[in-house]
Amino acid sequence: EAQVTQNPRYLITVTGKKLTVTCSQNMNHEYMSWYRQDPGLGLRQIYYSMNVEVTDKGDVPEGYKVSRKEKRNFPLILESPSPNQTSLYFCASRSGGGYEQYFGPGTRLTVT
């Protein structure tokens, strides 16, 4: 089954404790993205990747890092999480050109 998976689905952590949210897709897609969703602000793109070792900032990259060492994986790293990073995070992927995006189920992160 074609899908985008994220782990963990729920995470509660404390300020400053490094964490990684994993994202994996099995569709051999070139493009992958991370978004955060906040009430009243909608979905905003954090980082995206056009292929292995090619990444770029979205609209809200501060406080986040990404890497793309393999085509299928695109982890999101929070080196020193802060409470303002409490949010619902989505990973997405799509093939090259103007094809539709496929979204993961989301990761609900709470930073206390």
Next chain:
Amino acid sequence: KQEVTQIPAALSVPEGENLVLNCSFTDSAIYNLQWFRQDPGKGLTSLLLIQSSQREQTSGRLNASLDKSSGRSTLYIAASQPGDSATYLCAVLNSGGYQKVTFGTGTKLQVIP
């Protein structure tokens, strides 16, 4: 910078009514526009994708149109059902070297039995 607006923010209709959701964007340099639905606390489900060269797409009771020159898209839902209750989001894939995606803030739809 691309801005995407969805009006209305919320909509309540009786079951069986036909309805139109609106999405407008400020920069017409886009690859495509995609409509999603999101149920509370859930992920995004893709409904329709319209390429920039297309005028409309249809899937079942859903029809989406795109007028790139005026920066507008509509999602038409025929014969609405309570199961259509969800938040509907539009997203544009911006053209250019970086291909960023910009989402609207959504329309929350309630279909009353």
